[in-house]
Amino acid sequence: MRPPTTAERGLQAALIGSLSLVALACLVPFVLTFTASFTDENVLIANGISFVPELLSTNSYKLLFSDMGRVVSGYKITFAVTILGTALSLLVNALLAYPLAKRTLKYRNVLAFYCFFTMLFSGGIVPWYIITTQYLGLRNSLLALIIPYAANAWYMFLLRNYFKSLPEEIGESAQIDGAGELRIFFQIIMPLSVPALASVTLFISLQYWNDWWLGIMLNEEKSLMPLQLLLREIVSNAIFAQGENATKIIGSERLPTEGIKYAATIITIGPIIFLYPFLQKYFVKGLMVGAVKG
């Protein structure tokens, strides 16, 4: 390649400059929330939210952790739902995708349409709510936060398309060697499909981690409140942890009723931010695979 001319260099600089501004705009709320969570409550309200607070304070976190039990419980529920939900959903969708990818299965098209139709039409949330709570009895339980999302046509088709792209001879030769379908699936197909499984796992786990819809629809019990809903409660009523315990910890200072919102947010997104470099690498890979195929 020939060396870049001055004009090209200028163009690159302008390009990178403007894109960096966009990137910055995407990051600003994260940084702002972080600094706000460490800002003294009086300063926050009097001087306004700021990237460089005049007076730092950890009171927001102290207030948040004064009700440690609920924070820990929120984490536990969210982790349990994410791990169990992802495992279940991956298994259900992969188990369904495999037969549908088989050309030898006579009713695969009927079944595929049966799945596809769930993407076209929905009965709406009211019948769904009545069926789930009244008829299936899924409410106020951990399962209620998991099962309704387990089967997902979108992820199922993603996996089916991947399975379809694997050469069929692999399964056939194993069959000749006497392996059953289950064995072929778990010992041959699944290991070969790690790239697709990895990206679907990511999509599913992100969905469970960030979900609060099942929580507000199907749960009334505080002990089952996932992290996202705990955050929502703190943000919307700000009466979290204002008992004696809180005053004991904070002392006579002003209670950080605003600051706690930002502290709770940081606690909620912490794990995602922490895992982000890893997550986005696989996520982008998955998207690339999907897009090139689609």
Place this chain on the structure above:
Amino acid sequence: MHVLKELVKNRTLYLMAFPGILLFFLFNYLPMAGVIVAFKRYSFSTGLFGSPWAKPLLGNFQFFFSSDAFWRVTRNTLFLNFSFIFFGTLIALALSILLNEVRFLKVKKTIQSSILLPYFISWIVVGVFAYALFNFDYGLINQGLQLLGIAAKDWYNSYEAWPFIMTFVSIWKTAGYTSIIFLAVLAGIDATYYEAAEIDGAGKWSKIRHITIPHLMPTATILTLLAIGRIMYADFGMFYAIIGENSILYPSADVIDTYVYRTLRKLGDVGMSSAVGLYQSVIGFCLVLVSNKIARKYQDEGSIF
């Protein structure tokens, strides 16, 4: 007895499919049958199928269609979704084209990571972010306005601003994700196109115009069509987390999904909320069919399926 024979022959495969089939039946097909509740006077004791029919049969619908809410939530849902789709696609296209021109791989990757980050967080968190920016007392936007000598505005008390804010938020959260899908398409373009164009003396702009953009159009069209197919469905999480139950903002930011939720959970009106839901489902279904059909025509290899 063909069916039985096939089921027995491939029993392992059908058994593998069974859990998924069952879950779709329970959580998708039973609720489809449950739409009859929109024509009933529902009571929890008699249940979905045992409750008496509404009198008149379309009573639940009449009530909704004659209310102010009907026009408000329909207009808001369509208008806001249209705005999200239009501006979201445009910005994502621009981002992917620009990113594709960046020659420094590390810089490109860093920018890409930054603009994708918002996609990973929940709407509740986005709601807090919006609050940090727009709240009256200490929000960043009002501080900025005051710096410029403009009076602070009480955003959460003025509904006119929210179509813009929501569009901005939607772009902020999803444009990075969409642009990466576009970038994947661009990565698949045969480099010889560009080389040939260069030999012919094409400049940067004409390469973008005649090679990059035409390659993006099929994917952009498909994504847009699929989104239009879902234009009757608002993102409940987004609206409920950011607008919540702030009724001052309803004139511009109350959508079908939040309305159904409130009517069901806050008012406990099963009849009307299910009527609104069915109205949404039926129109939504027609739109999905039409948009899928067009999308399929556009791309033979089946629009995804």
